[in-house]
Amino acid sequence: MFNVIFFGPPAAGKGTQAKIIEQKYGLKQLSTGDMLRAQVAEGTELGKQAKAIMDSGKLVSDEIVIGMIADSMDKASKAKGFIFDGFPRTHAQAQALDNMLKERGQQINMVLELQVDDKALLARIEKRAKEEGRSDDTVDAMKVRLEQYRKYSADVLPYYQKQDIVFGIDGMRPVDEVTLQIEAILAEDITA
Numbered sequence: 508m509f510n511v512i513f514f515g516p517p518a519a520g521k522g523t524q525a526k527i528i529e530q531k532y533g534l535k536q537l538s539t540g541d542m543l544r545a546q547v548a549e550g551t552e553l554g555k556q557a558k559a560i561m562d563s564g565k566l567v568s569d570e571i572v573i574g575m576i577a578d579s580m581d582k583a584s585k586a587k588g589f590i591f592d593g594f595p596r597t598h599a600q601a602q603a604l605d606n607m608l609k610e611r612g613q614q615i616n617m618v619l620e621l622q623v624d625d626k627a628l629l630a631r632i633e634k635r636a637k638e639e640g641r642s643d644d645t646v647d648a649m650k651v652r653l654e655q656y657r658k659y660s661a662d663v664l665p666y667y668q669k670q671d672i673v674f675g676i677d678g679m680r681p682v683d684e685v686t687l688q689i690e691a692i693l694a695e696d697i698t699a
């Protein structure tokens with residue numbers, strides 16, 4: 508089993524790259540943002556609670572996202588491993604993830620940090636707002652999301668840096684070049 512976290516600010520390309528890598532390596536992408544948007548679209552109680560928080564750019568509770576991740580891991584037991592996309596975002600989530608993996612005899616093997624500067628992120632968000640119509644892709648929400656990201660990356664990255672498993676990826680490059688960088692790093696480790 509091989510478990511990797513795709514880490515990076517909103518619109519860094521985590522989802523795009525996760526979908527490409529998922530197909531090539533038989534890993535299962537688990538995106539808490541996608542799961543929450545599905546709940547909102549279905550109009551569930553959880554979705555109703557989460558929507559206002561998501562639209563403001565703030566984080567939903569640890570309890571909610573940890574529960575969703577636990578359920579999805581149970582359902583995807585046939586995967587060769589997981590790509591965690593947008594999770595964990597707090598220290599508590601990182602610890603809960605470690606515990607869930609430990610119970611399954613697994614661990615986080617690698618954290619890939621997609622690095623993109625703020626100016627490029629804002630330009631991508633404006634483009635995505637037009638293409639996908641996501642209700643949190645607004646300039647105001649984006650400012651909050653970037654602030655939150657700075658806070659939570661300071662909270663979560665050191666947790667993995669201590670384990671020496673964080674690798675930086677230049678996320679400013681075109682999509683296929685970013686994929687090549689990711690594959691070069693994965694290749695060193697994924698067969699182990």
Ligand code: AMP
Nearest residue numbers: 539540561564565566567572593594596
């Ligand atoms: P994303 O698609 O990953 O940018 O997530 C969209 C929104 O969903 C975030 O701005 C948060 O409100 C919420 N969200 C997604 N993942 C998490 C998480 N791991 N912890 C807390 N909130 C999350």
